[in-house]
Amino acid sequence: MILVNFKTYAQATGKNAVKLAKIAHDVSLKTDVCVAVAPQFVDINRIANEVDIPVFAQHVDPINYGSHTGHILPQAIKEAGAIGTIINHSERRLKLTDINTAIRMASEAGLTSIACADTAEVSAAVAALNPDMIAVEPPELIGTGIPVSRAKPEVVTNSIKLIRKVNPTVIILCGAGITKGADVKAALKLGTEGILIASGVVKAKDQYTALLDLAEAMMKA
Amino acid sequence: MILVNFKTYAQATGKNAVKLAKIAHDVSLKTDVCVAVAPQFVDINRIANEVDIPVFAQHVDPINYGSHTGHILPQAIKEAGAIGTIINHSERRLKLTDINTAIRMASEAGLTSIACADTAEVSAAVAALNPDMIAVEPPELIGTGIPVSRAKPEVVTNSIKLIRKVNPTVIILCGAGITKGADVKAALKLGTEGILIASGVVKAKDQYTALLDLAEAMMKA
């Protein structure tokens, strides 16, 4: 799986978000690789209606229905058309106990959870909370174009080793700094099963070509 | 103005949010009172498309376009169809400097800002930041059915007094515990120009009748 995180980039907000989701759909059809998108909350419904592609939220709060003005309710995310959510992204870190509750709440709402972690130890900690997937992302590499699979391969391999001791089945994604097909291959060779990417696609001059390069690398792997 | 805050109530999420927005529209047409709604982020676009009513966000983050996974971008809120946003609701309190930035960012994105305050002193502080509107809401009365205009009228009158020393033009709304037309009249008599309401309408057995009662009281005032 390739998950494209739209963050709050201008190139992936509103109309641009729908356009990029369609590109992701095209690449997915062409390569048969599962390409999912994580747009901003306000764009989830529109993309889920207009594009036939798995949609994730970028965050959910550890809450149920009730008096929570300004918070992200897992059930509302689900009803808007998302199938899953990122939790604890390095730009939206949560308290440990809230990660635990958010994973459970997401699961009860029928959402697939992808919990992010920045180090091998934190990856193992997150694994103990039983999310559906874990994305290993050293934050110092995010947006740099320097892929973790090359700059810090030991973070990925140590993470996998520690995660597997705690949780033998969770799906492991690799993030941070990925921009090219070669980075994808390196990530998969280290033992991860998919990638989380943002600026490498969203801010590319040609979003289609950039994403196609990644998907083809995954297809061949 | 009457602003109905949908919070994350089940009765105002997804399809129910659209239904309640339509009720608000009906009441608005019948009474000629401006009734606005503040749904969850994911429901903004759908309501803005399907219902001809002013839509507010419940919160925005003090950010611009960029790497802000899981955050609320004012421009995205605007593009989704909202005309304004609540800031610093008692269930989503912000740091002082972030309130200042969020008000400015909302304004740059073309959003009307409604900043919330819990005491007279905090109301004056918020007034110094020049939002378009201030909502005075003692949090201990929120959801109680005991209107601030009756339980703590001095909070409202002191707030107005202190706000006016700092800011002679900002529009002042009254919130917390309002459920009936009589509460609206009391609030307006104290000198406020509109109300912020949530459970009194959202959780009412008959949302239409509850909201009509409030709007008629405002019309006659």
Add this chain to the structure above:
Amino acid sequence: MILVNFKTYAQATGKNAVKLAKIAHDVSLKTDVCVAVAPQFVDINRIANEVDIPVFAQHVDPINYGSHTGHILPQAIKEAGAIGTIINHSERRLKLTDINTAIRMASEAGLTSIACADTAEVSAAVAALNPDMIAVEPPELIGTGIPVSRAKPEVVTNSIKLIRKVNPTVIILCGAGITKGADVKAALKLGTEGILIASGVVKAKDQYTALLDLAEAMMKA
């Protein structure tokens, strides 16, 4: 070990903190049980100087020397005379990645770390971060006088089971709701090796007798 958390109780602030630390020392001498105290930051130095007892901080921030106004520096805690610190208490929850960093920073400063957890899953997550000790404390029981060892023994036994899969050596303490010697015995019988207590001692009419009861129960166990 018995660790008495002074929180910010009036009965354990300033002079009262020193007095209670002396009581803890007396009980320790009389029973030969290790009784440690966790006073407020400002009282650490005075207690460490005047009373020969292990002193813990109630919290440390995940920081090193530098520009961190108003934060708690592990090295400063150490130099003031503490030998360890609580991390992630339910009244001072941290982000997951900050717990990881705080544990490492505490260790580098020569402080013993006690990380708190509220559920079995969170206990396992914390165990993956390798603190020196883990305190299992369901927050809904804190201050109630209803000991976790009786109300929710399965939280303790499940925690121990999940912790041991991740970390075979970490010392496990039991907290929340403990007030009597019988509660201590129950906690030890479940497999924990010490207790974390606050109001049960601090707010007792006779602090000495209350603490002695706990220590004698531990001695006999």
Add this chain to the structure above:
Amino acid sequence: MILVNFKTYAQATGKNAVKLAKIAHDVSLKTDVCVAVAPQFVDINRIANEVDIPVFAQHVDPINYGSHTGHILPQAIKEAGAIGTIINHSERRLKLTDINTAIRMASEAGLTSIACADTAEVSAAVAALNPDMIAVEPPELIGTGIPVSRAKPEVVTNSIKLIRKVNPTVIILCGAGITKGADVKAALKLGTEGILIASGVVKAKDQYTALLDLAEAMMKA
């Protein structure tokens, strides 16, 4: 007044904190300028006991006695020997409503409050909460050695103008980037009544000479 913020610098922790407090005392005696210090919480008691100088905390939490593990209780700060506290420093920003409560709690505990603000609008907002003093500090200049009084004099003059509309009596301090006597003179000329300084003194090769330079500039002003 000159207030030296020790932050968590190695040069102002533990023994070094006491040493720097003594230097501040010497400079104060020599120049007859009021020099106060804001050490870390753990060092307050020792400095208050050993050095005859006004001591401030770097932060207090908006709490009273009770169950607040790991928090900073105003009364405990007072009993440890401090006479006041900084609130809302740019490195320890608070929610607006918590600044309001913290100022009131500090006042009830007998502590002088110095609330920090980063812009003219925020300065006015803080003034509405009636602290004893306001420190105007654009955070982007902190630690740069570029004094706000030179780089952004309009922030200071605008702040004073907006503050005085709201609050005619509060004492106004100037912070951020001050290192030399000339900076002090410039700050006072703009209309402030004292300065807040950290790295300019703490990290100076010769702390005594650096502080003396500032105090003499203030004396002559």
